[in-house]
Amino acid sequence: MAKPPATPPTATPPMLRRVNAGKLLGVLIRTGVMTGTGLIEATGMTRATVHAVCNDLISMGWVIEHDPGRDDVSVGRPSRRFEFNSRAGFVLGIDLGAAKTTVLLTDLRGATIAKAGRSVADVTPAQRTELVHETVVEALASAGVTDGEVLAAGVGVAAPVDRDGSILVDDEFWRRFDAGLANRLTELHGWPVLLENDANLAALGEHWRGVGREVDDLVVLLAGERFGSGLMDSGRLLHGSRGGAGEMVFLKLVEGVGDTHGIARIARERGAEAVADPAVETTLRKLADDDPVTAELVFTAAADGDEVALGILQDVAGRTARVVATLGILFNPELVVLGGAVAEAATALLPDLERQLAGFTSTPPRVAVSSLGDAIVSVGAVRHALNYVEQRALDLHLSCRPE
Structure with a gap:
């Protein structure tokens, strides 16, 4: 019955x-x-x-x-x-990058109250957690904000994170990112810590405060040392069943790409190869002045008309066009945004990139560079924390501050 x-x-x-x-x-x-x-x-x-x-x-x-x-x-x-009351509490946006951690403290409308940063290059996971803690303490102290006034912290990590905020640990490479950071920060400070993939947060940040505003079918391509993508469909982040949506390992199978190395890494390595070859005439040698060649130097040399640097950027643009075309074919976004520390310089790639992109797909997406620069992940982390607060506002206890 x-x-x-x-x-x-x-x-x-x-x-x-x-x-x-x-x-x-x-x-x-x-x-x-x-x-x-x-x-x-x-x-x-x-x-x-x-x-x-x-x-x-x-x-x-x-x-x-x-x-x-x-x-x-x-x-x-x-x-x-x-x-x-935008000062009813505060949130933190934390970008835990490979070389640097950045902490933004904002009010509940996302206005920045304080910012702090520290190098986290070449440290152990435990040391990295301690450095993040110290950076948070610095940001809070500079604004005179207490832990009790913080309602949540969003944290971006360069690893797949599922819908529940857990890092994918089945893969040995990703396991190293699961260092208990969220639990440790909550133990030290008392507020909830919300882990999310850095490229996903970049997409949130771009959709909220960047050139991707009002664009609901969006891909943000972090293109610095390695490619990573945050995917947004109809205004929703795509995670996949275990947080792996947008991971770029498939680029190893794409002809003309072959790995996940990003724009900055390719430009730097190609520039270093040119400088190391005495038969190659390039102003990069003088610009470097016995220091290591950087991607920024390659873009500078190209802007000054150096033929070798211009050739490197043309190759980088073609390679990036293949990456964008693949994302365009798979996900059909309206807009692909190039983000991360390389974004400003990547403007120089757009003419070549767009010209070559049209040869790879009959429905190429628009391509733009982010206006958020290297703050793109931390801005997205703030938005992630604000979403948490807004969804649970009536259940949160406030240590109120009058405006």
């Missing part, structure tokens, strides 16, 4: 109050100062409900009330005016 369908829970007054609070807070988070009338129009609630819910949110610390305003033509009681 079939069981009767479960009876849905009865909508109790506390439940309705909570639903209304979440709806109203969501409106205020995305707007500025609003009157009670404006909130009524935006939410469909009655005036009494809007005022009651706003009173609740004010007492919780999420909303502040401004002095009443009076329109010159209005008659009667001045309108109450409400605003989301």
Whole structure:
């Protein structure tokens, strides 16, 4: 005998109050100062409900009330005016790169309050965790913010991370990234730590604050030392079943690419090979001045018209075009953004890249370079933390700060 369908829970007054609070807070988070009338129009609630819910949110610390305003033509009681309290707490965005960790401290609208960074090159996982902790302490201290005022921290790591925030550890290479960083930071500071793949965070950051705003079918290609991609479809991040969506190991199978080496690495290695060959005439030799050749020097030499450097960048553009074309064919994004520390210099590659891209696919995506520079991952980490806070706002305890 079939069981009767479960009876849905009865909508109790506390439940309705909570639903209304979440709806109203969501409106205020995305707007500025609003009157009670404006909130009524935006939410469909009655005036009494809007005022009651706003009173609740004010007492919780999420909303502040401004002095009443009076329109010159209005008659009667001045309108109450409400605003989301962006200083109700703070979040951290942490980019744990291969050579450097960067920490952004922001308010709840994502405005940067403090920034700190440290080198983490050539250290053990335990040392890296300690350096991240020290960088966090520096950022908090410079702004006079306590651990109790931090609501969450987003952390970007160069490893696959699943939807639950766990690093893929089945592969020996990725296992080295699982150093217990999240648990350790929570033990030291008390706030939740949200791990995410660095390229995924780059996509979040670009969609929020970069050239990818209002583009919901988006690929962000981190193209520095190695290629990594963050994929967004209809405004949602793609993780795959175990966090591996967007991993670029498949490039080993792509003709004309053959590995995951990024723009900076290829430019640097090709430039070093040219300088090491005494038969090659190039201004790179003089620019390097016995120091190691860098990707930046190759781009500089090309901008000055050096034929060898121009040839290197033409090859890099062709190789990158194959990478972009492959992503375009597989995921059909509207836009591919080149991001990371190499982004600004990569502008010089766009003409050659776009010309060659058209030869690889009949539906090439638009290509742009990120305006966020080397902050792209930490900005995305901030957005990741803010998403967590906004989704759980009514369950969080605030150490409120008046604006």
